[in-house]
Amino acid sequence: MTAQRTFLIVLFYIYLHFSHGFTKDDFTKDDDICWDHPHASDYPECDFVKSRQRLVCFNGLKDEWRARAENVQILILCEWPKATFDSHEVLREFAFLRKLIIANSNLTRLSTAFPIKAQFLEKINVTGTKLHTFPKDAFSNLRSLRCLDLRNNALEEINVTAFNTPALKHIFLAGNPLRCTEDTAWILDPNEGSAASKVVDKDKLLCATPYDGRPLLPIVEIIATLKKECKQTVCDCELIYVVGRAGKLTQKQLIAFTSVNCSHRGLIEMPNFLPANTTTLRLTGNKIKDLTPLTINPVYKSVLDLYIDDNLVESIVRLEGSDWLDHFRLLNLRGNKLIDLPTYALENALHNGNVAGLYLGNNSWTCDCQFTPSFQDLLIRHSNLVKDINDIRCALMSDNDNSNKQIRDLTRTEICISPDEDSWLHPLDVLNIVLASLIFLVLGKLLYDYWSFKKTGKLPWIVAKIP
Incomplete structure (x- = not known):
């Protein structure tokens, strides 16, 4: 120098x-x-x-x-x-x-x-x-x-x-399309001298896709809380969407939609704990039989979409009259052990205005005159909501003519008349023949009396005897 x-x-x-x-x-x-x-x-x-x-x-x-x-x-x-x-x-x-x-x-x-x-x-x-x-x-x-x-x-x-x-x-840092992920949690560090403490315009930072335009701080707070709570489960958790209420957006003024995936974890019962704001819960491929937690455990209050396909569920009777059944958005019960269900309760639930999808296929449904007609009516009436209606079939049975048939397409005769009965001379058929014969006799006698009156002017014998 x-x-x-x-x-x-x-x-x-x-x-x-x-x-x-x-x-x-x-x-x-x-x-x-x-x-x-x-x-x-x-x-x-x-x-x-x-x-x-x-x-x-x-x-x-x-x-x-x-x-x-x-x-x-x-x-x-x-x-x-x-x-x-x-x-x-x-x-x-x-x-x-x-x-x-x-x-x-x-x-x-x-x-x-x-x-x-x-x-x-x-x-x-x-x-x-x-x-x-x-x-x-x-x-x-x-x-x-x-x-x-x-x-x-x-x-x-x-x-x-x-x-x-x-x-x-x-x-x-304002005006940058920052990704709101776990890696952005450094912005929450309150310690003096930390990188976060040096950022002057933290309240002006916004997230990029998929939370485009949402304030970064509350979103990252939600993600950090979700990560912490998810560690208390055996599941994978993801923040999928955030909706802001009117006014200044803070964490309390944001509505979070969280997806929790507990599929194929060997669970024999539904989880006792879920992260806050869980709206989608996936329990596919476990060994769960009982759906009672949906009605008694408050952690399921926010769950709108439930995927519990390929489990061991035998009945949904416990959901009848429950608040959850009246507010769910999607319910996937494919591949369980269901043979019937309370059709009247499900009918009421499908009118809640929130339902977007119902999956009932690949179950061994009973096909008899007591259950099937009302179940069939429900499927046809709500075919826009029952997404797998073609897979809803009678139980596979070697000695049953309805085995594996689509329930939607069954006729009442196929449902309610047993093949063991005399199909060509059923008592109902005999009654129908008798009634039809009487109708023809009455009509024939009426025509004969009218013709006789026009020709001879005499009233029919029974009319003449009436006082």
Whole structure:
């Protein structure tokens, strides 16, 4: 290092000691210059304000300024022409730089960490770009960095180790499509000095898809709580959707929809505990027989969609008259041990206005004159809700003509007349023949009397005898 350069650095340290850094106005009045003065040319163009030691460049940095970099304390790069920014290369000669702004450009990546030579750099603004990634040690060499503004970029995930610099006090992140996942739980850290404590605009952070536009803090709180509660089960849990109520959105003003998957876990009974806001519960492929918890355990109050297919359920009688049966949205009972069910109770439930789907296929349904007619009527009447009506069949029995037939298509004769009975001369058939014969006799006698009266003028004998 030359003697002249060493002397300049010493003078600059003395200046910093007495000036105590930039004022608040110094930090903010340059931020919008790239937007206030758009640049139409494709060639680099720079303007230096000597009184403020500020260099503003559009569409790149001219090489001539590298030789004069020691005079620059504020560097503003508007419409940066490249997709990457190599701070080692660009800032190599800017040893006394105190503020850097990169704005209004298609920049997507900071390719290297900021060099240790930028030891006086106090504020970095990278705003209004397509920045989506930067090295985890991007700012680790900047011992004077106090403010980092990364608003309105394309950041989806943030490695918080990049913020582990001792002097950093203020971080701005609003306007980025941040993913609200378990990895974002760092934002909840209340400890002083944590990355979360440095984020100034936490209340303005919003989630990206699938919680698009929802406030980040309450969503991440819900996810963190769900993860904690899910550890008390043998299931997998997922926050699938969030609906906001009117007004300022906090965790208490958000309606969460959680899916809990306990399929194929070898369960012999329904779980005693579920995470809060469980709306979808999957219990497929277990050995559960009893559905009573739906009626007595309050953790099932919010469950709207229940998948309990391929289990050992033999009856749903215990659900009759229950609040759950009156409010469910989807019930999947495929592949269980059901032979019948209370059709009147299910009929009432299907009129609750919430039902979207009912699955009853692959059960061994009884096909007799007592149960099947009303069950068949229910299936036909609600065929839009019974999603697997083609799989609802009579029990598979070798000695039954209705074996494995679709219940929807059975006739009353097939249901109510046993094949052992004399099908060609059933008592009901005899009665029908007798009644039909009497009707024909009465009609014939009426026609004969009318013909006789017209021809002879005599009234029928029975009419003449009536007083």
